[in-house]
Amino acid sequence: MGMPGPGDTVLLAGPSGSGKTEIALNLALSLLRTTSVPVTLADLDVVKPYFRLRDMLPLVAEDDRKRLNIIEPEHRLLHVDVPTFPPTLHASLSATDRVKIVDVGGDAIGVGAVAQFRETITNGRHALYVVVNTLRPGMNTHARLKQMLARIRAGARLDVTGLVANTNLQAETSAEEVQAGYEAVKALGDSEGLPIVAVVVSPEYADKVIPLLSPEAAQLVSVLHMFNRILDTVGSHTEF
Amino acid sequence: MSEKVLMKGAEALAEGAIRAGCRFYFGYPITPQNETPEYMSRRLPEVGGRFVQAESEVASINMVYGAACAGVRVMTSSSSPGISLMQEGISYISGSGVPCVVMNAMRGGPGLGNVAPAQADYLQAVKGGGNGDYKRIVLAPASIQEGVDLFVDAFDLADKYRMVVMVIVDGLIGQMMEPVEFKTTVDVNALKKPDWATTGRHGRDHANIISSLMMDTATLEKWNLELQAKYAQVAATESRIEEYEMADAEYAIVAYGTMARIAKTTVRTARARGIKLGLLRPITVWPFPTKQLQKYVGQIKGALTVELAYRQLFEDVELALCGKVPLGWYGRGGGVVPGPQEILAAFEEQFGKGR
Incomplete structure (x- = not known):
């Protein structure tokens, strides 16, 4: 898709815990910083009891905040253990004057939730990226990665645009692991006819990792800030 | 790798x-x-x-x-x-x-x-x-x-x-x-x-019977x-504890689980300010590491219990230290989790600047 513009929808899917929310948040913040386009960030992941996008608002400069519209379950409904979407979701996904970034739920069941908005999404330009961390359990073989992708494709009923290699062990990540993750995701992409659109690294280890990556992997690197480290920021102000 | x-x-x-x-x-x-x-x-x-x-x-x-x-x-x-x-x-x-x-x-x-x-x-x-x-x-x-x-x-x-x-x-x-x-x-x-x-008698001379019902008082007392x-x-x-920065500690935080982890950051911050603070982290809460806590009687001038509850862990700390160490307590409830600075503020409020 290239740089998303007004009316475009970017969907992030992937297995549970692969980093979809982090990447959605980074993408939204980066669009706000580098362009003048208004951004809608929709959290459709209903299985995430301790993390809310709204808590990340202080990270957005005040001026940019006016251009950001966050859509997520109401706080009073967040913990009722009933998957709910806000009533404004359909209208928000139809908007033609904003970039819409959608963080969909984990695996096939989570991604199935967006299938109901399929027509709205496919009315405009859209891209569906599958985020993969090969150091999550059950993601360590080619066969398992293929199964995962097949489940997500079937659940979303949308074409997958590309893959995001997000292999990491948080601060303990090594260059070998990022490279091996890239290669595993590349092999998956090659067998499925899908490009890798990004190799994600965190600033915590970017400097020591990037110089050791192969040139193909290095040219795809995006350095993303990871926000969901609850123990780093915890305090009585934190709402769960 | x-x-x-x-x-x-x-x-x-x-x-x-x-x-x-x-x-x-x-x-x-x-x-x-x-x-x-x-x-x-x-x-x-x-x-x-x-x-x-x-x-x-x-x-x-x-x-x-x-x-x-x-x-x-x-x-x-x-x-x-x-x-x-x-x-x-x-x-x-x-x-x-x-x-x-x-x-x-x-x-x-x-x-x-x-x-x-x-x-x-x-x-x-x-x-x-x-x-x-x-x-x-x-x-x-x-x-x-x-x-x-x-x-x-x-x-x-x-x-x-x-x-x-x-x-x-x-x-x-x-x-x-x-x-x-x-x-x-x-x-x-x-x-x-x-x-x-x-799982079956398998030729044994007796049947295995498992029950918590013992109507005869003497039998039930014997079992007790x-x-x-x-x-x-x-x-x-079987009691276990982690002792963190306790060798020269003048004060201790007693906490377990996530609260102990947050308190570790408090200990590091306090030490950077010259307060000799350590952490006693029970790994088993029953059996409570009473003896391990009592080792510090005479060494520490105070112990602050920190928990996501109201004076529950504190009861065991109180029983272990039996009035031999001045005790403080800081806890939050309802799902509120205090950060390291809030724990340090509670410590300083109750034990002064710890110097």
Whole structure:
């Protein structure tokens, strides 16, 4: 898709815990910083009891905040253990004057939730990226990665645009692991006819990792800030 | 390359239990530990185990009771209100002297409360809960890795003493993600089949009968005395603690689980300011590491108990230190988790600048 513009929808899917929310948040913040386009960030992941996008608002400069519209379950409904979407979701996904970034739920069941908005999404330009961390359990073989992708494709009923290699062990990540993750995701992409659109690294280890990556992997690197480290920021102000 | 994977606490603890030989899991979903049964439902069939989603927590714990009587490694998990519902079964299992593991991802209470992290089930876990004179061994990991490692000990201790072992975490450990390594894999086929298990007579001259019902008073008192002797042995040999920056400490924070982890940051901040603060972190909260705490009588000028509850852990600290060390307390409830600076502020308010 290239740089998303007004009316475009970017969907992030992937297995549970692969980093979809982090990447959605980074993408939204980066669009706000580098362009003048208004951004809608929709959290459709209903299985995430301790993390809310709204808590990340202080990270957005005040001026940019006016251009950001966050859509997520109401706080009073967040913990009722009933998957709910806000009533404004359909209208928000139809908007033609904003970039819409959608963080969909984990695996096939989570991604199935967006299938109901399929027509709205496919009315405009859209891209569906599958985020993969090969150091999550059950993601360590080619066969398992293929199964995962097949489940997500079937659940979303949308074409997958590309893959995001997000292999990491948080601060303990090594260059070998990022490279091996890239290669595993590349092999998956090659067998499925899908490009890798990004190799994600965190600033915590970017400097020591990037110089050791192969040139193909290095040219795809995006350095993303990871926000969901609850123990780093915890305090009585934190709402769960 | 390491053998580590990135896991959510509730999943990692489930895998840790499976590596420790758990092959049977019965449970009922409740936030914030739903990833545990979800993970078990997928993984147990792969390793030849069985997963059943019961119709309630009461049913779950009684299924655990049944499997425990058959001498297999079995567990359940839940969160606070669900654990309350299981208390009758836990008492029956304890009264029957069969082993099992129960995990509680504690959330805000009382009642339904909320799904935020808490430690308010401490007294229920270490002192009471169900009826009768019984004890559980209660393990309180502070990280996902420690939880995974402790699950091996949890099943070993349960088998060794034929007791219920509880693993208590708060919702934060269940929900956070960390790299984790599975260092031990127990070969379940190599585990000795207990001779008391009710799995058929197999030519034995007696039938194995497991029950917590003993109508004869003398028989029941004798059984109670056996249990008490066992608990005394556990209390004398199985308590564990982590002592952090205690060698030259003039003050100590006493905290367990996630709260201890946050308090470690407080200790580092305090030391940077010249306050000689250390941390005493019970790893077993029953048996409570009383002797390990008493070692510091005479060395420390004060101990601040920090917990996500109202003076529950504090009771045990008070009993251990028996008025020999000035005590302070700081706790939050309802799912509010204080940060390291807030703990330090509470310390300075109660003990001055600690210099």
